[in-house]
Amino acid sequence: MKASTGAFAIWCGRLALFAGAAVLVAAPWLFRVTDIALLTEFLSLLTIAVMWNLVAGYADIVSVGQHAFVGIGAYAFFGFAVIARIDPFLAIPLAALVALLFAIPVMAIIFRLRAAYLAVGSWVVAETLMLAAGKLSAFGGGSGISMPVSVVRIFGAHPAERYATIYWIAFAVAALSLVSTWLLMRSRIGLGLTAIRDDEQGAGVVGVNLSGLRILCFLWAAPFLGLAGAVITLQKLRVAPPASFSIIDWTVYVIFIVVIGGIGSFEGPIIGTVIFFLIRSYLSEIGVWHFIILGVLSIAVVLVEPRGLWGLVRRFLPEDVIPITRRPPLPGRPTEQASRPAESIAHE
Amino acid sequence: MLGGWLNQIVQGVLLGGLYATFAMGLSLSVGIMRFVNIAHGDLIVLVSFLILTLTTTLGLSPLAAVLVTLPITFFGGYLLQRLLLQRVLGKGVLPIILVTFGLSIIVQNGLLGTYGADTRKVAGGSFETATLMLGGGVNVGVLPLTIFLSAIAMVVVLDFVLYRTRLGARIRAVSDDVAAADLIGLPSARIYATAMGIVGVTIAISAGFMSIWTNFDPTSGPSRLLVAFEAVVLGGLGSLWGTLAGGIIIGIAQVVGAQVDAAWQLLAGHLVFLAIFMLRPEGLFPKY
Numbered sequence: 202m203k204a205s206t207g208a209f210a211i212w213c214g215r216l217a218l219f220a221g222a223a224v225l226v227a228a229p230w231l232f233r234v235t236d237i238a239l240l241t242e243f244l245s246l247l248t249i250a251v252m253w254n255l256v257a258g259y260a261d262i263v264s265v266g267q268h269a270f271v272g273i274g275a276y277a278f279f280g281f282a283v284i285a286r287i288d289p290f291l292a293i294p295l296a297a298l299v300a301l302l303f304a305i306p307v308m309a310i311i312f313r314l315r316a317a318y319l320a321v322g323s324w325v326v327a328e329t330l331m332l333a334a335g336k337l338s339a340f341g342g343g344s345g346i347s348m349p350v351s352v353v354r355i356f357g358a359h360p361a362e363r364y365a366t367i368y369w370i371a372f373a374v375a376a377l378s379l380v381s382t383w384l385l386m387r388s389r390i391g392l393g394l395t396a397i398r399d400d401e402q403g404a405g406v407v408g409v410n411l412s413g414l415r416i417l418c419f420l421w422a423a424p425f426l427g428l429a430g431a432v433i434t435l436q437k438l439r440v441a442p443p444a445s446f447s448i449i450d451w452t453v454y455v456i457f458i459v460v461i462g463g464i465g466s467f468e469g470p471i472i473g474t475v476i477f478f479l480i481r482s483y484l485s486e487i488g489v490w491h492f493i494i495l496g497v498l499s500i501a502v503v504l505v506e507p508r509g510l511w512g513l514v515r516r517f518l519p520e521d522v523i524p525i526t527r528r529p530p531l532p533g534r535p536t537e538q539a540s541r542p543a544e545s546i547a548h549e
Numbered sequence: 550m551l552g553g554w555l556n557q558i559v560q561g562v563l564l565g566g567l568y569a570t571f572a573m574g575l576s577l578s579v580g581i582m583r584f585v586n587i588a589h590g591d592l593i594v595l596v597s598f599l600i601l602t603l604t605t606t607l608g609l610s611p612l613a614a615v616l617v618t619l620p621i622t623f624f625g626g627y628l629l630q631r632l633l634l635q636r637v638l639g640k641g642v643l644p645i646i647l648v649t650f651g652l653s654i655i656v657q658n659g660l661l662g663t664y665g666a667d668t669r670k671v672a673g674g675s676f677e678t679a680t681l682m683l684g685g686g687v688n689v690g691v692l693p694l695t696i697f698l699s700a701i702a703m704v705v706v707l708d709f710v711l712y713r714t715r716l717g718a719r720i721r722a723v724s725d726d727v728a729a730a731d732l733i734g735l736p737s738a739r740i741y742a743t744a745m746g747i748v749g750v751t752i753a754i755s756a757g758f759m760s761i762w763t764n765f766d767p768t769s770g771p772s773r774l775l776v777a778f779e780a781v782v783l784g785g786l787g788s789l790w791g792t793l794a795g796g797i798i799i800g801i802a803q804v805v806g807a808q809v810d811a812a813w814q815l816l817a818g819h820l821v822f823l824a825i826f827m828l829r830p831e832g833l834f835p836k837y
Binding site: 257261263265309310313314316317318320321322324325326328329332333335336343448453456460464488489490492493495496497499500503504507 | 579583584585587633636637642643644645646647648650651652654655657658659661662771774775778779782786812815816819820822823826827830
């Protein structure tokens, strides 16, 4: 592909991204209530997918237990807003804080396991937390509890109004997670993460602080997952252990989204979430088969193009649509030492 | 009272025998191929449904059904390794986790689509309910006792195969250093596949026991995987006797937990695992 065609494709991609963002901003005025509810779900899942990609795709922490933090966020939000009677709008950031606090002991447990065992280890921890949530009688025990009408009405007296409010909260959470994670990836830290993604040992050799970055990514993801949990609780209007800590919704789907879209790229989770919602809206009638299609598709992706659909497209593009790496400096000019490693060790 | 507690401990040990049979195959694949097969529990459930079909449609006895499935699971494991897992082995942790994870979801939903979500069980006849009264309030079911003794037999046989036979020496050679094994002309891909075939045989045996002792449904796989994983990690990676001990610890924790409150059974198992893991992350009898 000629350079000019490539650059044209890049700008088309960026234009599509901005058009998508513009539609999301205008959505409350454009769509019906059912579509708004679907878009809210889209934004929550996008947030979770971006975070799983950061943790598994860049920091190489292949966790199968991230749904625990969504559940903790959901329960914490319910606890603050309904049981402690704190202003629900304040309960949302508090839910993020609680998810962050829980991330510290969880990390202390699962980081003791070597990579291959960490996946199932994180699952055990998530299962334990879910079962423990089922023992909280104030939260309805194992069968869960609905949010009282008085609290629900704070978000809008009429359903339409309430859906719009919840949509804006989900939009804010997704925007915050995308923009802040993008800034993180643009920073010196992001350069180190890209190096880990490309070659862990090599990254360690050139002085990337592997364990420090792992801890940072894990703790970075938790509060955002907690925020997503609060949004999801607002949408479902209830908490229950199997639904709030749903491994299918917040881990299985998310892994498929990231793997199919493209793990280890910023565009991958976005593309994956869009594709996932298309597959689900057109194939949900076929029941269990849509799971089987997603499973086969993700195995095929791992075998054929481990960088996913975006990796396939990216082969033909000169640069990323969402730029997270900087262009290497021109040869011969003195440069800051830290800006080089990721590019030079990309090839094993 | 003391007899009551003693009886609970005995029941826990016997339950641990079943868990150890789940964990035996996982322990082998962890020790030899250095990966955790996330679909392990789902494969056990898949074979349980196969046994269910053989007993109900062909009228085979559970024992005959298990014997019929043994060659099927051996070649199933062999082909799974040869055609799928071998392609992603040695390429880092992420691909193997993602492939076995995808496989797990495919198996679960394939079973849901084929058999529906109902809870099933294979009828074991009088064997299932026979009990030995040992006195002092301790009762031992013949079926759980058989399973426990079989678990011990499995450890003995697998230990013999791994450490006393030519095949075992080859498997250990490939497991220790696959590059060196290739260099001296060992067919490493075929050896890995044979090892996975042995894992398949352990899956068939554990599926046979599980299907007559406990209820199962298409989504039972993950809970079996978690229990098996806990037994493997508690025992120390790669140690088969350790895996048996780990299974027994989880079994006792669950039965004693259920004694306090029926709803605490699973949670007690996980909490005891996490507590021991924090104190001794390398496991009780680590080999590596």
